[in-house]
Amino acid sequence: MQKIAAVERFENVGINCEFGFVQRALGCEAGGLLRWAFCPPASLLKLFERDFAGLFLFENLMPDFGMVRDAAYDIAFHTRMKSDSVGWLHDEDTRRAIHAEEVAKVAHLLEKFRGRLQDPDVVFVVKDNQGVPQDLRIELAQAFGARSAGRLLVVDTTPDPALVGTVIEHGDYVEGLIDRFAPYPESDKFSPAWLEILAAFERHCPPALLAEKSHA
Template sequence: MAGVATEKATVPGLAARMAAFRSLGGNCEFGFVQRYCGAEPSGLLRFSYTPLDDLIGALETRFERYGAPSDLVLAPTETGVYYCRSRTYNIWSNTQRAVAGTDHDALLEREYGRVAHLKARMLADLATGEKILVRKADAGQTDADFQRLAEAVWRHGPSTLLRVREAAPGSATEPLRRTGDLVLEGSVRRFSPGEQAWDVELESWVALCDAAYAAHAGVAPASLTAAPSADAMRLPHGTARHKGRHREPGLSAFTKLLDTTRFDPAKPYVFSAWVRIPAHALPERVFAVMGRERLGWCDADLTIRNRWQRVWAAGRVGDGTDRPCVGLGLIGDAGDRFESRDWHLREGPVPDWSAPPPPEAMGFFARLRDRLGG
């Protein structure tokens, strides 16, 4: 059980907080949320899909037959990746190995070893109750269904469960609330679509998980503002005007090269900017760019015109001989244009949520200072 929150309690960094969670196998989405936050915990169901009834059956039998001889089978998918399926519990795990060029028998042997190791770790985690267990609310799932899952978990130990719902379109997310001694509930703006589990709505996921961690650990919620990096490069803050560079629709990039020696290749960094698209422009896309390995992002909403909106992209600088870039991109033709201002590059997976948008209209002297970059 969580204790009383105190201001003096030391709150670990975001990656460490996200490592305190374990997925209960809704699909791969939460595994990508952790990855985008810099956390790579080894979880039995982290990149897995398991129907609720099968998951409950596995918990009730301590996953006894999971990984037993002849239980596992490799199944190629439409995306060209092998999934490993449990015949007993209908657990489908993404091996993240392409069918082409992969030794089937060697991969299957590896999966048997992985399941044996991670199953023992999961049972140990369930016994201590130290981890927060995450399960997305499936379509049509009732409170009684979730209660059956909770009771199956609590057969092992006092784990806290986080039940995550998808907010209704156009509705605000629900704040985290405690609905039982060991049950937390909240929502994110949207779940990842279909087979694109990597396309997560990172901001609301991070906010929900941070609140859940604080409630579970008995600490004050952490500040989720992206911390300014001591080595972050200087970027423009005044208003800049951008237009497409091609007669036919194509990519026009407005970027700057990164000095990779000034960044930790393993840490996530987030670039954000405010953009304003005029009413007469018809771009196909306006978006942010950051580094080699793109993590979370938020493109411009093309239905919003003549008003500032924030775009951002998080990524890692990574390793490589080429220099990655940071900035903005436009897909459109020479008639498409937009404005931008307040470029920021900071360490972290999400931007500063508290930063206010620029004023929609400025007086003469304010415009002059803006043009001069003041």
């Protein structure tokens, strides 16, 4: 199988679109199931536990300040079903018509995501501005380990300038260390240290080594 380009091997899986903007800055516009979504780490775990069942069902969708929240998973998506702080901006018939088109896109992106789970070169990137709790990151690592041939990269902040831009191997997952995360309302204002983390990960675990590991 042909290897993906370096930046495209990374897949954003939460908590928000900050890493999606990092990829955009590096010239990557590949679509992804969660690239532009708001998906807390606990919701990501729930997706695996339920095997994505019923994702984006019309009956579960709620207005959420300009986005659409899947109440079953507590994941918010950007869609053409518009909302504000009060409620929906479209009537139900209009929303159902829009949903009929967008659910097909979600299904396509989900199929693509399942395929990437089987690619040993893909690295799934998760972060939370408040930090991913240790017990949850272990559960996520186990969930990815059971379902994915790739790696999980959990990005955390560190107060130590000497550690910024480095990665640490934890066996079930790799930890990347950054100086700061972008504020949620300004997710495109990301730290340049993201680029250092990606470069450090490439040195630590290049695609060829991942492929060899998966066939060992």
